[in-house]
Structure formats: C-alpha cells, structure tokens
Amino acid sequence: MNPLQLVDLLRGHKTYIQTHNFPDPDAIASAFGLQYFLKQHGIETDICYDGRIEKLSTKKMFSVFGIDILSKDDISDMKETDYIITVDSQKYNANLTDFIGDEVACIDHHPTVYACEYAYKDVRLVGACATLIAEYFYQTDTPMSVEVASCIAYGIKMDTSDFIRGATALDADMFAYVYKQADRQLLNTMYTNVMEFSDLKAYGAAIDNIHVYGEVGFAVIPFDCPDALVAIISDFILSLDVVDFSVIYAIRTDGIRFSVRSAKKGVDAGLVVKNALKGYGSGGGHPFMAGGFIPKENIPSLTEKRDYVIEQLFLRELREAMDE
Numbered sequence: 001m002n003p004l005q006l007v008d009l010l011r012g013h014k015t016y017i018q019t020h021n022f023p024d025p026d027a028i029a030s031a032f033g034l035q036y037f038l039k040q041h042g043i044e045t046d047i048c049y050d051g052r053i054e055k056l057s058t059k060k061m062f063s064v065f066g067i068d069i070l071s072k073d074d075i076s077d078m079k080e081t082d083y084i085i086t087v088d089s090q091k092y093n094a095n096l097t098d099f100i101g102d103e104v105a106c107i108d109h110h111p112t113v114y115a116c117e118y119a120y121k122d123v124r125l126v127g128a129c130a131t132l133i134a135e136y137f138y139q140t141d142t143p144m145s146v147e148v149a150s151c152i153a154y155g156i157k158m159d160t161s162d163f164i165r166g167a168t169a170l171d172a173d174m175f176a177y178v179y180k181q182a183d184r185q186l187l188n189t190m191y192t193n194v195m196e197f198s199d200l201k202a203y204g205a206a207i208d209n210i211h212v213y214g215e216v217g218f219a220v221i222p223f224d225c226p227d228a229l230v231a232i233i234s235d236f237i238l239s240l241d242v243v244d245f246s247v248i249y250a251i252r253t254d255g256i257r258f259s260v261r262s263a264k265k266g267v268d269a270g271l272v273v274k275n276a277l278k279g280y281g282s283g284g285g286h287p288f289m290a291g292g293f294i295p296k297e298n299i300p301s302l303t304e305k306r307d308y309v310i311e312q313l314f315l316r317e318l319r320e321a322m323d324e
C-alpha cells in the first residue's frame, strides 16, 4: 500500500483514528504515530476509542509521549459522513465498537475474521501494528518527532513481547529505524513505576494459590481483577521454569475471567480453553495466548469444588491435545 493514497483519500474530510476497545500500547502507538504522519501531510485527525484503559503503564503513555485521545463520551458530535480509520483492529470485530462514522480505512496486523471492503486497506500479519505505521514514515521519508519514535518503539516492544511473540523481520527493521530517532530516556521511563498496589495483591493471591500438575500451572485470583492484569499474571506464571501451560482465572462479580498461555509446541491455547469451557462459558484466541469467560449464572454448575472442577476440565482437554 502507498500511504500517500490514504492522505489523498482523507483530504477535506473530518477524520477519526479509532483503536480497538480497551486499547493496548500497540493500538495507542499506532494511532499516535498515524496521527502525526497524517499531520505532516496536512491532515488533522482525532484519536478515539471505546472501553477503558485498565493498565497504569498504558495510561502512562499519554503523559510520557504527549498523546491526546478521546473516549466514547467525547465524540458525541461524530457524524455519519465523518471518516474513520481503524487501527490494530477491523470493522465487525467484537473488540471494535461500530461508531456512527464511515470506516473508510483499516490498518491492522491481525488475521481478518469478517471480511470488509475499505477504500484503503493495509492488513499485514506482522508482530505489531505500530511496525506498519513506522514503515509509512520510512517509505515516504516523513520526519517523526522523538516522542513518536519512542512511542512506536515501545508499541513494537510490547506487542511482540520483546521480539519473542509473532515478530517478523519487518518488525526488527522498523524497530531499528525508530530506535535511532527515539529518546532512550523517554522509552526507559515507561518501565519504571508501573505497578499499582492492587496489582501486587493479585500477584500475591496467584502465588498463594498456584497448583502445578506436570507442566500445567493453575492459579485463582479470588477477587475482582481487570482483564489486563489477569493476562499479565498468566504470563508471569508461564515464566516459571516448570510451567509450559498456564491457566489463571479471576472470580469477578460478573463471572469468572480466564487467561490461558501455552508455550508447548502443538498445544493450541485457544482450542484448549474453547473446549474446556464448553457447556459452562466461552473461550478462544491464539495458539499461544487465549482467554475465556464463565458468566456468573453458570458458576453454581461448577459445584462447591469449583477450582477442582475447573482444573479437571482443562487437564482433560490438555491430555487430549497432547495425544494428538
């Protein structure tokens, strides 16, 4: 795709850049980078999202890099004729609210689930969406600010988990490109003071409750805990040397939220959680990272031995997955 075609498409239109709901660092870095890129070519845009920003480290991006972003409540004046560019997400996905504007463009690095035509479409399966945005600057020799360079570097690092998750040669090349223009101090700032006291409580609960069977680690967080934190704790438990598959779940007021990780070759976390929770709730995701949910009305069917039942559901699926 030639990014200058996107510039031509938008000229004369009120344009919003929309991230997926509950945006993560890659979605925010992609939106912020794209906004700056378009501005350099004479196009003013607003960044918007739906949902909440749960993690302290993600919120911190706004002050560190100087990002302005509008929540759903701030965009009540959006019109049907306004243009929307979706970044790090695609129209009709469950994680993207359908705002009233016209989705004319899409820039994403996820596989397409529901096909949709856009006037400008750039969907490539690389490690981070921010990589695609960095390439726009590179291809067109458009200058970027140190804040944009540092922010894109952070987005790429986070979404590829420091180049161990889905990273491609393009991610590495574009990281090198932005890193040379980044302020390393600014980037380093993102890694300090990012844990909240409530996070520590969730880590503590998971450590207290961990059960390991073979290479499978389970832990329950027996209180309300945001999705993003359940996911971080699942990564944390997977980092134990004896654990190759982690199942972390939080008991929340609306139900039980699961985060599942697989480092086992051939064992698809998405399939395991989908099958394990069948009849109780729903689940799915990628081969290496997935999530699931049991709504509160189905919790009684797990009986009083809730944790034992959950462990058995997963262990049974895992035995099958490993046999195949």
Ligand SMILES: [Mn+2]
Binding pocket: 026, 027, 088, 109, 127, 128, 129, 159
């Ligand atoms: Mn992403």
